Amino acid sequence: MYLQARRLLKLALSPVLMLLSLFSTGAWAETGARWQTNMTPGITEVGHKIYDLHMWVFYVCVVTGILVFGVMFYSVFAYRKDRHPEPATFHENTKVEIVWTIVPFLILLIMVVPATKTLIEIYDTDDAELDILITGYQWKWKYEYINPTGDNVSFFSNLLTDGAEIANTEEKGSNYLLEVDEPVVIPVNKKVRFLVTANDVLHAWWVPALAVKRDAIPGFINEAWTKATETGVYRGQCAELCGRNHGFMPIVVNVVEEPEYNAWLAEKQAAAAEIKALMAKDFSLDELVARGKNVYTSSCSACHGANGEGGVGKAIAGSPIATGPLKGHMEVAVHGVSGTAMPAFGSQLNEVDLAAVITYQRNSFGNNMGDMLQPVDIYKFKKGQ
Amino acid sequence: MGAHHGPAKGLTRWLFTTNHKDIGTMYLWFSFAMFLLGGSFAMIIRAELFQPGLQIVQPEFFNQMTTMHGLVMVFGAIMPAFVGLANWMIPLMIGAPDMALPRMNNWSFWILPPTFLLLASTLLMDGGGPNFGWTFYAPLSTTYAPPSVTFFIFAVHAMGISSIMGSINIIATVVNMRAPGMTYMKMPMFVWTWLITAFLLVAVMPVLAGAVTMMLMDIHFGTSFFSAAGGGDPVLFQHVFWFFGHPEVYIIILPAFGVVSEVIPTFSRKPLFGYDSMVYATSSIAFLSFIVWAHHMYTVGMPIAGELFFMYATMLIAVPTAAKVFNWVTTMFKGSITLETPMLFAIAKVFLFTVGGFSGLMLAIAPADFQYHDSYFVVAHFHYTMVAGAIFALSSAVYYWIPKWTGKMYNETMGKTHFWISFIGFNLTFFPQHFVGLAGMPRRIPDYNLMFADFNMMSSIGAFIYGSSQLLFLFNIVRTITHGKPVTDAKVWEGGTTLEWTVPTPAPYHTFTTPPEVK
Incomplete structure (x- = not known):
């Protein structure tokens, strides 16, 4: 029922949507994502569900808005004093009040069902094939790959953007403030569990394309998970105010094919061994x-x-x-x-x-x-x- | 009238006054000054965000600006402005000669100027002012805070004392001093919304005081309420803060609902539709405000049962809020409408607040909030509710009642110009923030990737337009007082029905010394 209602709504709203799409990436293709106006569905199943949920609630709001504001602006135009000098005197109608209490309630119910389902899915962190411990520091991220059979691989991921770009003395690159020295690498099509914590103050680990945002809290370990379905480089930022360089601790995730991931991990392990030797x-x-x-x-x-x-x-x-x-x-x-x-x-x-x-x-x-x-x-x- | 009935002369009139009109006036001027101060902080923020890169301020100072902007606007501008309106209008609307506790009234106002002087002075202290956001999450606000945090805590305590005294006064006045015949269900909506707000304030300001006291203990006396290393819990801070903070946002918006519930019937020349349901809806919103706080914390890692509970409870708020909007719209329906400045602001408030309500409903959906949370989408949402919801209502209230206060009429053309510039500037500022938020821009960052540049520039231009339109507002007010066309009709507005329109214009220093009879 919910899907059908959505399809109908989409049809009814197509003119509005066309107008909106003017503002989305298409019309300004040459500037890329500069005029992005909407949430990304991302590269995970959960991300698509969140996106659908977001659009569904948005459509409901648009329809409600058109109705309510329609009546409001109609009243402003049709019942101006010069056109309608004698105001009506009604000021109560219990039936109407009951109807407009129950109708919004019912609309809420059809939102609640998919929202609850998606939330339950987001909370299901079981059966992960890989665990990564993410620790927020002022102002960088540490990633530790939990290896049940040997040494963990761990490294820090720092902002790579040059100070001169921030100070406007050099031209800013396209990944300005969203580039790091060492990205976190995960294999595609594997369920990866993130264990998120912090070392000093609160941080939040947010990658829109993975639809993951979790607060990093010192002394607590939060869980989140993702299963990326496409390879590529995905960027995010710290989302919880964490002090001076809050805006300067980005996140970069490389989603790669499994063999490539294994090779990367082996290289990391070799580098750790080298440090030991050094x-x-x-x-x-x-x-x-x-x-x-x-x-x-x-x-x-x-x-x-x-x-x-x-x-x-x-x-x-x-x-x-x-x-x-x-x-x-x-x-x-x-x-x-x-x-x-x-x-x-x-x-x-x-x-x-x-x-x-x-x-x-x-x-x-x-x-x-x-x-x-x-x-x-x-x-x-x-x-x- | 004998000389002893008039106000005292000179500075002592204001310092020692116990007159609700004098105190109301001082609250209003004080809040306007704070509005300009908080606004100038916002201008610094928007100037820095005009372009990517760091141009004007450094990140340390930027964080102080976001923090002080929030604190000054919430505690210094919006809340005292509504208390000012309450002081002026509640006695006039219920037919009382003054507030019930006039000396306490004087004190609750005079606490505020030194408090905000103290708060503003932290910007000049070693290590800078508060830089942890107006929500001051621990441990950034405790272990990692600048030394000035102690003064911030003291300021919050003082504001809380002032608010609690102000609310007790309002409750005592409304409960005890209504004119004979004015039952609760005959009170003007503005009085109702303030009565409910006052109960909210008395309930939650002590909770805020508790939160900052725990911070003080953690900082200076070796406790570990919010430090995990000592066995405490940083998330506890957020629970305590938002147990205060969520009712707080209704403390801000309910009196604004009250204002438009007065203005819309007056200029529609038709009684408020569904008065009883408005009272019930306001009470339900107030009740629900106590059980939804953790929707500000969807990403802290609550158990799923908690997450679901707070999501359902939050969505429920849409029901009474929608009922209120429907009632306002139906009040206008088949009325006889004129669009003077107060009405323009009131209609815009209903329109834009509802837009903020829609984004609020979207934010209530916990799974989607994992994408919205702490992004500019949230910033857009709460400015639609706080600026358009509360400040537009305040502008409406000032234009609506200023003829009664001063006996002079404001300049309508200038008022309408102020409205349209505000309306355009406001939307230009905050509508694009929905887009950058959805595209992934976190809030409270001083610099951003180029993909967010265009909308941020729009936003900054809008902010400068909105900000400068407030100077026109100030000019209009001053001009009204000095050069306004005199008004002498008790009933300034044709459609006015409440008791304040029965006293002479301008309202004399003492009104309703003999209570009116309400039928």
Whole structure:
């Protein structure tokens, strides 16, 4: 009944819809999604159901609106004082009141049925073939692929957009603010379960094309799931205000064929093994500085400035910490500074990157300590606590 | 009339006054000042969002602007404006000489200016002002908040005290001071809606006070109400906040319903259709407002039973709200309508509020809300209800009653110009926000992808138009007071039927010293 009613409504509304479609992507094809006016049905079955539900409620609203506003504007035109100087005096009719209480109620009932069905489906997170733990950090996402038979693969996903584009000194690319250094990769046609949590404040993980939005709450793990039916790159953003860079922690999901996914995962596992091997390596100062520069750009520069000049965070250039004893520097970097925005990077960066970035900070921006840390120093420092 | 019947002279008149008209006037001017302040914050937001990229402000300051805009508009502009109307009009409409508790009335007003001075001063403090959104979700507003949060908490407490005192006063006045013969079911709708609103306020402002007190404890006294690391629960904050917050939005909209329920019959020259059902509908909305709060939290991960309960309860609100809209439309049907400025604003309010009601119904559908939630679709929705629903009703009320207040008629051409610029500016601002929200733009972001650029530019242009139209409003009001054409008829509007149209125009300093007889 609900489907039939929808078809009828669609027919009745076709002129309105044609008008609306002028505003959707078609008429401005050359600008792509710039004039997008409607929700995306996305690439999942649930997404299509949500889209249908959204359109169905929208049609009901449009029809109701046409009727109610029709009477209202008709009254404004037909019953103006100059045309209708003697107002009627009726002011009560119990039957009418009962009818217009019951009719909206019935309309609500036909919305409730598909809404309830879809909601139950969204909540069915059982039988997932892959679990990904998503942790929101100020202001990046961490993805951890749960591997029941071996080591988990985990990585951070940072905003890739250049500061110069944000500051309007360089032209903005088409994925401006919606691009990351490491996208999350999922296989197509597999039920993937997302376990969503946060490390500091609230965040929300939202990818419109997957029709998934879940709040990331420190201390709680929320569940959501998706089953993508098309490969491609899909973008989203943090949807819960999480502080200064709330607008700068995008999400990019690569949906790929299964073999490609397996190859990607294997590569990730190999890279993790490599880091393990690097733990024992003795780096030269130049190697550490070169590696540390990249780590600094992705993890530190947002707060401490691209040239260590400071910002929200203190300046690194000439800082008493970066030019003081190594132990104090490690303390701040590994454990953070409680009560400030400086997070504990001990849980976010591996030992190699920590050693590299601390070394880089001590030997850049005019700091010229000449000393360095090896990964094993960080490891010992962490153990020693 | 002896000199002792008139107002005192000079500053002390306003400082020590216990007269409901003086206090009402001060509330109205104060709220207008806050409206301009909150509006200027909105202009900064829209200026930054005019184009992609960061041009005017940095994200830290942007977040302070969104937060302060919400707080100042809700607590400083809309709520005190309606309290001002209540002060002026409730005694006049029920035939009472003044409010029941005049000294408390003075205090509940005079708490507000220092409170908002304190709140605004946080912007100059070290670390900046509140930057966690007007909903101040923990732990962003506790562990991660700037030091000024303590002053914010103090300000919220003070506003709450003021609101509670104001509402107690309204309840006491309506219950005890109605003229002989004015039964409850003969009260004007505006009085009814305010009576119900006052009960809502008394019920939920203490809950808000509880929420900020828990924040204060978490920040300064080592408790962990909202910190999971200490065994607390960040979601608890949202439950407590929205238990206040949802009734709060009806606190804002119900008196607006009251205003249009007065204005539409007057200019349709026909009694309000379905008065009794309007009273019942308003009461049902008030009751339902207590059991729908978690529809603001569909994505926090509630169990499905809770999710379904809140979805069904929320959808139910459409029933009494629809009944109200039908009643207004039927009041106009077969009336004898003229379109003076108050009527234009009232019709636009019904029209645009209903549009906001439709998007509200869409938002109530929990599965679809997984796409709408925290997007610009929500921003569009609540500005249709708050700006068009409440502020258009307030503009309507000011034009409707200003001749009674001042004994001068406003300039009709200027009023209508204000209306049409507001109407166009408002829709240009907020209608495109539905589109960018559906296309995936989250709210509260200072910068965005190019795909959202065109609609955002439209939105900003609309906001500048809407914002500047309010200066015309201010000019019209001042001009009315200084140069307006004098009105002397007690009944300013041909269709006016309530008691305020029986006292002389302008309303003398003391009215209804002898209660009128209501048949």
